[in-house]
Amino acid sequence: MATQPISSLKPARRSRFALRWYSWLLLLVAAAYGLAFAMHWDDRGVLWVLERFESPAERQGSVWLPDYHAVIDAKPLPGMEKDEASDVTYDAQTKTLFSVMGKNPFLVELSLQGDVLRKMPxxxxSNPEGVTALGNGMLAIVDERDHQISLVKVDAGTRELNFADFPKFDLGPSKDQNKAFEAVVWDARNQQMLLGEERPPALFTWKGDGTTLSGDKQKLASDELDIRNLSALAIDPRTGHTLVLSADSHLLLELDEKGEQVSFMTLLGGxxxxxxxxxxxEGVTMDEAGTMYIVSEPNLFYRFEKQK
Incomplete structure (x- = not known):
C-alpha cells in the first residue's frame, strides 16, 4: 500500500503526526543534553577553546596531553582476564611498572612494554584499587573496601606480600563508602601523598617522608574536577603537574600546580x-621521560608517547 503524503492527511491526523514527531525530537534533544552534561562535554569544549590560546612556551612547560599518541594499544596482560587491573605506577629505581589487580588481589611487575615479569599475591x-611507588623499594597500596592505605617493601626476591606485615593507615569514612578512596600518587616534590576519592571526585593530601605518614589527611578545595568519577592519579616528575583519570568520563585531565586545568585527552576510539x-x-602513570602508561579493566595495557 502506498504511503500517503503528509499534506494529504486530514488536519487532525496531521496534528497528531506532528505532535508525535515533536515529542520524539524533544526526547532526543533531552537525551543528548543529558549525555553531554554527564560527560562534561560543555566543560571539555571550553577547555578545548582555551587550549588554542596557549602559547608554545606554555605548552612546552606542561604535559600537553593533545600531543600524546598510543604506541601500544590495548595489549592484553596474559592470564589476567578475570583479575581487573586497578592501577599502575612507575618505579624509577627498577625502571619497571607495578600494577594492582582488584578482584583477585595481587601485585604484578611489568616491563615498560607491558610484559609480565612476576606476579605477587x-x-x-580485600580490594586493592590504588598503588604508587615511593622510592627505595617502597610502595603504597590503597584498599578501597577496607578504607586503608598500607606501605609495603618490595625487592627483587619478593614473591608474596602479607597485609599483616606492613604499617597501615586508616583513610576514614567517605560520603559513599562503596565509592571511596581509589586513587593515590606520591608527590616527591612536596613530600606528601595525593589521594583521590572516586565519587564525588575529591582530592586530599597527606604528609609523609616516603616510609610513613604523619598528621591527618587534608582535603583540597577544587572546582576543576568536572568528571563523573576519579579513577587514578599520576604526577609528571618533570613539571609537577597532576594527571587525573576518569573511567566513566573516558577522560584524562592535566592540572597544574595550582590545581587548574591545562589540557585534556579523550580516551575514545579514533x-x-x-x-x-x-x-x-583504571590506572595511569608517567616516567621521567614523559612516557605515559594506562591500564584498563579487565587486563589491557596502553603506552602513550608524545609526538614531536
Missing part, C-alpha cells in the same frame, strides 16, 4: 592513536 587485602575506546581506564 596480596594476602589479606583519538590520540586509539583504535577503540579504552573500555574502563
Amino acid at each position: 596480596l594476602v589479606g587485602w 583519538f590520540n592513536g586509539l583504535k577503540k575506546t579504552i573500555p574502563r581506564a
Whole structure:
C-alpha cells in the first residue's frame, strides 16, 4: 500500500503526526543534553577553546596531553582476564611498572612494554584499587573496601606480600563508602601523598617522608574536577603537574600546580592513536621521560608517547 503524503492527511491526523514527531525530537534533544552534561562535554569544549590560546612556551612547560599518541594499544596482560587491573605506577629505581589487580588481589611487575615479569599475591587485602611507588623499594597500596592505605617493601626476591606485615593507615569514612578512596600518587616534590576519592571526585593530601605518614589527611578545595568519577592519579616528575583519570568520563585531565586545568585527552576510539575506546581506564602513570602508561579493566595495557 502506498504511503500517503503528509499534506494529504486530514488536519487532525496531521496534528497528531506532528505532535508525535515533536515529542520524539524533544526526547532526543533531552537525551543528548543529558549525555553531554554527564560527560562534561560543555566543560571539555571550553577547555578545548582555551587550549588554542596557549602559547608554545606554555605548552612546552606542561604535559600537553593533545600531543600524546598510543604506541601500544590495548595489549592484553596474559592470564589476567578475570583479575581487573586497578592501577599502575612507575618505579624509577627498577625502571619497571607495578600494577594492582582488584578482584583477585595481587601485585604484578611489568616491563615498560607491558610484559609480565612476576606476579605477587596480596594476602589479606580485600580490594586493592590504588598503588604508587615511593622510592627505595617502597610502595603504597590503597584498599578501597577496607578504607586503608598500607606501605609495603618490595625487592627483587619478593614473591608474596602479607597485609599483616606492613604499617597501615586508616583513610576514614567517605560520603559513599562503596565509592571511596581509589586513587593515590606520591608527590616527591612536596613530600606528601595525593589521594583521590572516586565519587564525588575529591582530592586530599597527606604528609609523609616516603616510609610513613604523619598528621591527618587534608582535603583540597577544587572546582576543576568536572568528571563523573576519579579513577587514578599520576604526577609528571618533570613539571609537577597532576594527571587525573576518569573511567566513566573516558577522560584524562592535566592540572597544574595550582590545581587548574591545562589540557585534556579523550580516551575514545579514533583519538590520540586509539583504535577503540579504552573500555574502563583504571590506572595511569608517567616516567621521567614523559612516557605515559594506562591500564584498563579487565587486563589491557596502553603506552602513550608524545609526538614531536
